[in-house]
Amino acid sequence: MTQPIRFLSGIQPSGRLHLGNYFGAIAQHIALQSEGEALYFIANYHALTTVNDATQLRELTRDVAATYLALGLDPQRATLFRQSDIPELHELAWLLATVTGMGLLERAHAYKDKVARGVPAKVGLFYYPVLMAADILAYRSNIVPVGADQAQHVEMTRDMAGYFNHAYGETFVLPEARVSEAASVVPGTDGQKMSKSYGNAIELFADDGALKKAVMGIVTDSAPVDAPKDPTKNVIFQLYALAASPAEAAAMAEAFRAGGYGYGEAKKALLAKLKERFGPARDRYREWLKRPDDLEDVLRAGATRARQVALATIDAARRACGIA
Ligand code: ADP
């Protein structure tokens, strides 16, 4: 029996979403809603590993929902829900943990990077990939669209599914990551990977003042205006190329190569392009935030659908291992 294509991804409500999240993950999520069955959830349990303020977590959860809806997620086509509306997930995570070796988790880059950056090494942070595997396996998804930094977690999920299937018989579908090729690593204002935790992010729906400040703050070298410049080596061009049409990007590349085109001018062009591209969605986002009850209705309806799939898988796993 062939399974229909089911896309599943999660996004943590651990800060306001930025261009890296959009081009690396959200844009694909939204495009895929017309290519198969799509389920996307707000990973609020995962966010507890970094957000420890209840009011903020609730607010950021609504913020992610409003962001997706404003950017074109159609709740009639795709299922948008809150991870915590299916708390049975933790049972599945436990079943997976009992067949998973410490060594697999010890190799997780995301864990090592976070600890190296000073995030306290809590048990939850270490266990994070197990909960993520439960997310992916519970919904029997075959394709997981994520940014490049999450691909290893999807590989680990395949391993955990394999250990369980090996011990108890075929129970889980093995998923595959799909990484956006155009934007596997979107650079931030300092040239490093854009991340809300590096202070180098350009928020998607920042107000005009904050957007201008972030764009004007992009770090450049000190080449004079007249000098020809290599566009592939600068963040202004890389971000512009993601937001603009191919013809517009080619025109900016040409201007940089020819010389006589300064970084200040390019920043202005980037700022204008970001406003043009995301301005209408920003208006819709603000409208959604004024209607928290409607946001809640979308998330509840999504959870009802997601729950059916998850509970059937969790039940199968319980039976396979002798809990039920
Ligand atoms: P952050 O690094 O800002 O905390 P998350 O880890 O919450 O972002 O990422 C959410 C999604 O966005 C993931 O699928 C991740 O791979 C993607 N993503 C985040 N930052 C980038 C980036 N700079 N380039 C490409 N994709 C990104």
Ligand code: TRP
């Ligand atoms: N770890 C992912 C991130 O930081 C979020 C996430 C949680 C996720 N569970 C998932 C992504 C399941 C894909 C599938 O971006």
